[in-house]
Amino acid sequence: MKEIKQRKGFENRSYKIDSNSEFVEVTFNSIKEKLRYKIHLTEIGNEIQYxxxxxxVGKIFIGITTLITIICLGFYYLGNPEDPGTYVANTIIWGTISIFGLVWPHKDDIxxxxxxxxxxxxxxxxxxEKVLEFANYLIKVANEKRKELAINFDFNEEQFTANINWLLSMNLIDQKEFEELKSEYKLKKLI
Structure with missing residues (x-):
C-alpha cells in the first residue's frame, strides 16, 4: 500500500510514498489550514503509538444535549407552553452545542x-486494519532506506562500524546481521 487518503469531518489527510524518490508526500486540508509538504524517509520514526x-464522555454529553433539544422541540410543538420563547431559545442553544459536538473531530489517531x-x-x-497496514509498510520502507544509506562499504572502518552499531541499537538489524556485515566489510577491504 503506497498511498492512503483519509477524511474525518472537515479534515482531509493524504500520504503517498513515492517509490522513485526518498520522500512521503503529505497533504493536509482543514477549515483553517491547507498544507502540502514532503518528509524524507530517513526522518520517519519506526514505532507506532495511539x-x-x-x-x-463526549458521546454521552452529545446524547444528553440532543435529548434536551428534542424535548424542548417536542414540548414547544406538542405542549401548550406559557412562555414559548424559552423553549425556542433552549432548542437553539442545546441544538447548537449538539451540532458542534457532532462536527468537531475527536482525536483518535495512530x-x-x-x-x-x-x-x-x-x-x-x-x-x-488498512491504516496499520499502511503504517507498517511506511516504517518498513523507511527502515530499508536507513539501512541502504548506513551500509556503505566505501566508508572507512570507523564510520562503517559506527553506522552498523547505530542500526543494531535501533533494532534495524540483529546481532547475526551485525557480525555478517563486519565480516563482509573486512573481506571487501582485503579484496
Whole structure:
C-alpha cells in the first residue's frame, strides 16, 4: 500500500510514498489550514503509538444535549407552553452545542514516532486494519532506506562500524546481521 487518503469531518489527510524518490508526500486540508509538504524517509520514526480523547464522555454529553433539544422541540410543538420563547431559545442553544459536538473531530489517531518527524493517521479511516497496514509498510520502507544509506562499504572502518552499531541499537538489524556485515566489510577491504 503506497498511498492512503483519509477524511474525518472537515479534515482531509493524504500520504503517498513515492517509490522513485526518498520522500512521503503529505497533504493536509482543514477549515483553517491547507498544507502540502514532503518528509524524507530517513526522518520517519519506526514505532507506532495511539492517541485518543476520552470519546465516551463526549458521546454521552452529545446524547444528553440532543435529548434536551428534542424535548424542548417536542414540548414547544406538542405542549401548550406559557412562555414559548424559552423553549425556542433552549432548542437553539442545546441544538447548537449538539451540532458542534457532532462536527468537531475527536482525536483518535495512530502516530508513527521515534524519528525527526512524526506521521499522524486517523485510526479508523477507512478502517484500522488498512491504516496499520499502511503504517507498517511506511516504517518498513523507511527502515530499508536507513539501512541502504548506513551500509556503505566505501566508508572507512570507523564510520562503517559506527553506522552498523547505530542500526543494531535501533533494532534495524540483529546481532547475526551485525557480525555478517563486519565480516563482509573486512573481506571487501582485503579484496
Amino acid at each position: 492517541e485518543a480523547d476520552n470519546v465516551i 502516530l508513527i514516532v521515534n524519528g525527526n518527524k512524526f506521521i499522524r493517521l486517523f485510526r479508523t479511516k477507512p478502517n484500522e
